[in-house]
Amino acid sequence: MVQKEKAVENALDKIRRHVGADWCSVSPADCDVLKETLGEIWTAIERPRWSTYRFSKLTLADIRSLVAVGKEIQEKHYMTDTMLQSLDRIMSHSE
Numbered sequence: 001m002v003q004k005e006k007a008v009e010n011a012l013d014k015i016r017r018h019v020g021a022d023w024c025s026v027s028p029a030d031c032d033v034l035k036e037t038l039g040e041i042w043t044a045i046e047r048p049r050w051s052t053y054r055f056s057k058l059t060l061a062d063i064r065s066l067v068a069v070g071k072e073i074q075e076k077h078y079m080t081d082t083m084l085q086s087l088d089r090i091m092s093h094s095e
Contacts, residue, residue, distance in 0.1 A: 007050065008038045014055035015063065022060050030067045037070030041091065044084050053091045065090045 012035060016023050026034070042050055058066075069086050073079045 004039055004042050007042050008035055011038050011053075011055040015058050018056040018058065019060060019063070025060065026063060026067075030064075033067045033070040033074065034063060037066050037073065037087065040070070040073060040079055041084070041087050044079060045088070049088075057093075058091075062090050062093060 012031075015034075019026075066087065069083055069090070073083055
């Protein structure tokens with residue numbers, strides 16, 4: 001659990017620094033969803049795959065896509081393989 005939280009916080013820090021001033025356009029609620037979504041990804045994939053993601057290269061559009069899938073996960077209360085594949089595709093753009 002601690003490892004997951006640390007990994008997610010590190011990822012969020014990289015995303016925030018890259019997005020810069022545009023980070024203000026991400027609502028606190030969407031930021032919470034993004035954090036939860038990153039945690040879901042971290043839990044569902046293997047660590048070597050996580051390490052290939054370049055969080056500092058995510059765009060605002062990528063962030064919005066991650067949040068959209070994250071909201072879908074929240075609505076269903078679980079993540080499907082299709083959702084995980086969508087999240088991986090979004091994150092893979094950052095490689």
